[in-house]
Amino acid sequence: xxxxxxxxxxxxxxxxxxxxxxxxxxxxxxxxxxxxxxxxxxxxxxxxxxxxxxxxxxxxxxxxxxxxxxxxxxxxxxxxxxxxxxxxxxxxxxxxxxxxxxxxxxxxxxxxxxxxxxxxxxxxxxxxxxxxxxxxxxxxxxxxxxxxxxxxxxxxxxxxxxxxxxxxxxxxxxxxxxxxxxxxxxxxxxxxxxxxxxxxxxxxxxxxxxxxxxxxxxxxxxxxxxxxxxxxxx
Amino acid sequence: xxxxxxxxxxxxxxxxxxxxxxxxxxxxxxxxxxxxxxxxxxxxxxxxxxxxxxxxxxxxxxxxxxxxxxxxxxxxxxxxxxxxxxxxxxxxxxxxxxxxxxxxxxxxxxxxxxxxxxxxxxxxxxxxxxxxxxxxxxxxxxxxxxxxxxxxxxxxxxxxxxxxxxxxxxxxxxxxxxxxxxxxxxxxxxxxxxxxxxxxxxxxxxxxxxxxxxxxxxxxxxxxxxxxxxxxxxxxxxxxxxxxxxxx
Numbered sequence: 001x002x003x004x005x006x007x008x009x010x011x012x013x014x015x016x017x018x019x020x021x022x023x024x025x026x027x028x029x030x031x032x033x034x035x036x037x038x039x040x041x042x043x044x045x046x047x048x049x050x051x052x053x054x055x056x057x058x059x060x061x062x063x064x065x066x067x068x069x070x071x072x073x074x075x076x077x078x079x080x081x082x083x084x085x086x087x088x089x090x091x092x093x094x095x096x097x098x099x100x101x102x103x104x105x106x107x108x109x110x111x112x113x114x115x116x117x118x119x120x121x122x123x124x125x126x127x128x129x130x131x132x133x134x135x136x137x138x139x140x141x142x143x144x145x146x147x148x149x150x151x152x153x154x155x156x157x158x159x160x161x162x163x164x165x166x167x168x169x170x171x172x173x174x175x176x177x178x179x180x181x182x183x184x185x186x187x188x189x190x191x192x193x194x195x196x197x198x199x200x201x202x203x204x205x206x207x208x209x210x211x212x213x214x215x216x217x218x219x220x221x222x223x224x225x226x227x228x229x230x231x232x233x234x
Numbered sequence: 235x236x237x238x239x240x241x242x243x244x245x246x247x248x249x250x251x252x253x254x255x256x257x258x259x260x261x262x263x264x265x266x267x268x269x270x271x272x273x274x275x276x277x278x279x280x281x282x283x284x285x286x287x288x289x290x291x292x293x294x295x296x297x298x299x300x301x302x303x304x305x306x307x308x309x310x311x312x313x314x315x316x317x318x319x320x321x322x323x324x325x326x327x328x329x330x331x332x333x334x335x336x337x338x339x340x341x342x343x344x345x346x347x348x349x350x351x352x353x354x355x356x357x358x359x360x361x362x363x364x365x366x367x368x369x370x371x372x373x374x375x376x377x378x379x380x381x382x383x384x385x386x387x388x389x390x391x392x393x394x395x396x397x398x399x400x401x402x403x404x405x406x407x408x409x410x411x412x413x414x415x416x417x418x419x420x421x422x423x424x425x426x427x428x429x430x431x432x433x434x435x436x437x438x439x440x441x442x443x444x445x446x447x448x449x450x451x452x453x454x455x456x457x458x459x460x461x462x463x464x465x466x467x468x469x470x471x472x473x474x475x476x477x478x479x480x481x482x
Contacts (some may be wrong), residue, residue, distance in 0.1 A: 051334055104463045196455060201379060201387040201465055209367050210247070212427055213359045213378025214402035 142168050142232050149228030151177060163228040174223065239264050242271045242334070244358030249366045250345070251352045259350070267357070270337040273299060276328050287326040296399050303329050306438075308338065314442035315451075335399060335437020338362050342433070354431075360399040362433035380424035380465055387471070388463060390429065390480050397433030401426050401444035402465075417422050422467045426450050429461040429480055436460070 142165045151160040164172035236249035237260050240404045248263045250419070267345045275281045277395055285291050305330055307320040320329040338355050342362045345353055352365030356375055363373035371391035376386035380402055390398060402425030430436030439460060443450030454462035455474040 099482060196451060196472050196474060197478075198470050200468050201381075201471050203379070203385045204376065205390050206376065206386050208374040208376035208386060210354055210356050210361050210363075210373065210388060211359065211378050211379065212361055212377045212390075212398045212400045213383065214400050214425055 047143075066083060141234050142170075142229075143234055144168070145232065146172075146174075147228045147231040148176065149224035149226070149231075152224045159224050161224045164223060165232050165234060235260060237264075239267075241273065242357070243277075245356075246358070247354070247356040248272070248341075249354045249368075250350055251366070252350050255350070259345075259348070263345070263355070266341050266344070266353045267337060270333060273297065274329055274333045275304070276330065277325075282327065303333060303336065307332050310438045310442065314439070317445055318438065318442040331441040332438050334358065335360055335397070335434045338437070338439075339397070339432055339434035349394055360397075360437050362397050363395045377427050377463060378425075380399060381467075381469055387465075388427075388481060391482060392480070396429045396431065396480070397436035399428050399430070399433060399437040399440040401428075401440040412455075423447055423450065424465045424467055426454075426456055426465075427463045429477070431459050 047179040144165050144167065146162050146164045150161060160175070160177040162174045162176055163170055164174070166172075235251075235255045236247065236255070238245050238247040240246070241264065246264065246267055246421065248260050250259060258285055272278060272280070273282045276283055278284065282291065282297060286296070286300070292293040299476040304320075304327075307318070310318040310332060311320075318331065320331065321329050322328055332343075333358055338357050338360060342364060345355075346364065350364075352367070354361065354363045354367070359378070361375055363375070367373050372391055373395070375392050375398050375456075377388040377390065377400065379385035379387045392398065402423070423444065426440055428436045428440035428443065430439060439454065439457060440462075443453045443462065446453055448466070450462075451462050451472050451474065454460050460474070461477040461480060463477055464472045466472075
């Protein structure tokens, strides 16, 4: 009986969905569609990994064709979003402008720094979205630089992070190692469209006997990160 | 009687509420987990699994426990359309995705065989209960909020003493923010809690289904005798059709 009622429910929800879809208002029914944006995300993260905070990247081509006169080199960097849904359309762009004394001849070179990812840093976390803040001296108690944390056993594998401090702020965390025993390929074609109930999660009373949750990895993460940060302390 | 130890890189809690429990009983459960760790840990050079990976042991000479794990891993591999695989790309074996739930199950069976009926075993958030808690009521199990680990966001009334396992990683939960737009959180699964006939079943399917990403909850939904609760990075949970029967 329960299964019959469920089927009736599923069929009628599908019907309602079809109707809504026809009337051009499909957003009232949420399907859990698969959006695998890992690759894009990673590309993007890699960009953030190479954030040049105050100086132009060393890969920036030097402009040689500029005319003779006195010139001033100006570099500005910012996140540029070229529209569309694709994150790949976002780039951290540095523009180098050579301004010389005669206002007519100025030359502009635009460079996008290439991600300098190494095979040992497969995942990157941008902790904050750092606007290029220029701080001459660290007053925060943190030394600028990248600090590698300890490698911590998380049972399913080791977790090791490095923390990057720029301008006295934690701007980036790299995962040098993380548990990878799980397969990452996907089995999309096997999955039929069943509608499952969704809800926003909501804090409950903590009056329970035991708690189920995957915490071991986060503990390892915290340990590795705090050991990295302790090395960054002034 | 209740105690917690750090074994296999995670806290393991044993609580037995039956009367006349000797301290020794808890000790024997912890000893069992230590024994399992020494046999199956891929981080201990002296473990049997590492000897196998170095080609030092013939298949015929595997211990009974090892043979059983290899059989169960093969079975799970088939049942999950190759999603579960203890063989790594480099050809070595890492059975950690199945050993934990299996070990909890064995420890639970052992306690029952020795006449204990009211207890709870918790190894790193994977839980098997039996009987009633110290108040004589059904054991209650909270699901941890992966976005705020101090918070519980669901309470399972485990009156039928099912096995409850959660797969998830903090890491998955943190590289998903779009660095260009803090508000743009990409869809990813943070955690998947599975209720199964026992902890061995719950754990192996939680591991496999978690690896399926957003499809994992649909996989669990199709399994008879299993329910699941999946939480994504937006704080939205998706549940299988029978899940709510366990929260009443």
